[in-house]
Amino acid sequence: MPSPRRNADGRPLAASASSTSSPGSPAHGGGGGGRFEFQSLLGSRAPGADPTCARLRASESPVHRRGSFPLAGAGPPQAAPAPLPEEDRMDLNPSFLGIALRSLLAIDLWLSKKLGVCAVESSSWGSMRPLMKLLEISGHGIPWLLGTLYCLSRSDSWAGREVLMNLLFALLLDLLLVALIKGLVRRRRPAHNQMDMFVTLSVDKYSFPSGHATRAALVSRFVLNHLVLAIPLRVLVVLWAFIVGFSRVMLGRHNVTDVAFGFFLGYTQYSIVDYFWLSPHNAPVLFVLWNQQ
Numbered sequence: 025m026p027s028p029r030r031n032a033d034g035r036p037l038a039a040s041a042s043s044t045s046s047p048g049s050p051a052h053g054g055g056g057g058g059r060f061e062f063q064s065l066l067g068s069r070a071p072g073a074d075p076t077c078a079r080l081r082a083s084e085s086p087v088h089r090r091g092s093f094p095l096a097g098a099g100p101p102q103a104a105p106a107p108l109p110e111e112d113r114m115d116l117n118p119s120f121l122g123i124a125l126r127s128l129l130a131i132d133l134w135l136s137k138k139l140g141v142c143a144v145e146s147s148s149w150g151s152m153r154p155l156m157k158l159l160e161i162s163g164h165g166i167p168w169l170l171g172t173l174y175c176l177s178r179s180d181s182w183a184g185r186e187v188l189m190n191l192l193f194a195l196l197l198d199l200l201l202v203a204l205i206k207g208l209v210r211r212r213r214p215a216h217n218q219m220d221m222f223v224t225l226s227v228d229k230y231s232f233p234s235g236h237a238t239r240a241a242l243v244s245r246f247v248l249n250h251l252v253l254a255i256p257l258r259v260l261v262v263l264w265a266f267i268v269g270f271s272r273v274m275l276g277r278h279n280v281t282d283v284a285f286g287f288f289l290g291y292t293q294y295s296i297v298d299y300f301w302l303s304p305h306n307a308p309v310l311f312v313l314w315n316q317q
């Protein structure tokens with residue numbers, strides 16, 4: 025039988041939302057970071073009393089504590105109890121934003137699990153896994169970085185070199201920002217994910233945001249703005265970006281919100297790169313150094 029959840033000094037919690045929720049649901053709060061359960065109101069501070077009953081004692085009620093309604097003949101005045109410590113208060117009025125976020129998180133987890141149809145070989149679409157992994161490689165950082173460096177070394181025009189130099193800057197900025205956010209947020213990858221990814225950094229054990237989604241959005245926006253392509257090819261580039269993002273959820277690597285935020289971040293990163301566009305005029309050292317190689 026599962027033992028009751030206990031507070032810091034070992035007593036059972038008086039009211040805990042987690043006791044009725046399932047693991048993995050946002051109300052469960054099992055990640056250590058999320059403290060979603062209600063806190064015991066008096067449990068650890070009423071000596072010798074049952075915590076639940078103690079909550080009902082008139083002397084502890086907010087009315088008596090504030091002394092707003094002194095009742096005639098209600099007996100001798102009682103000493104005001106000490107204020108409750110922060111961790112012993114029950115939050116009965118969670119904000120609208122809190123409820124909305126928890127609902128979004130619940131929908132996210134549920135939908136991501138439903139869409140993770142290639143997470144393992146035995147999944148319903150498990151036979152599509154090799155194709156999904158090919159898409160994974162197409163949006164991986166290493167081929168993009170090595171490909172850009174190779175093209176840079178072969179480029180013989182100033183215009184080409186300028187574009188490629190900025191693509192390299194964009195890819196490095198992307199790696200840096202994604203690693204930073206992953207390290208700060210530390211959201212675990214979905215439980216159904218198999219950690220069999222090709223070359224990862226240590227922060228890649230975390231899932232928010234999806235690095236593949238940021239790169240796909242960044243690179244596709246970059247390509248659409250700097251390469252002259254026929255319309256069908258432009259459509260293909262946008263499709264590729266969406267499929268790479270969607271395949272992350274199908275593979276079970278990410279939740280939907282990781283990918284959605286990844287797209288937003290990648291799109292924004294392009295605006296940053298465009299704003300700080302490197303050229304032989306504002307970064308002559310970079311271009312001269314590269315030319316000497």
Ligand SMILES: CC(C)=CCC/C(C)=C/CC/C(C)=C/CC/C(C)=C/COP(=O)(O)O
Binds near residue numbers: 222224
């Ligand atoms: C070659 C140059 C100039 C620098 C190398 C910089 C560097 C540290 C590259 C590492 C590339 C790398 C291993 C990227 C990881 C890509 C990855 C697996 C991201 C995770 O994606 P996600 O969608 O699962 O979040």
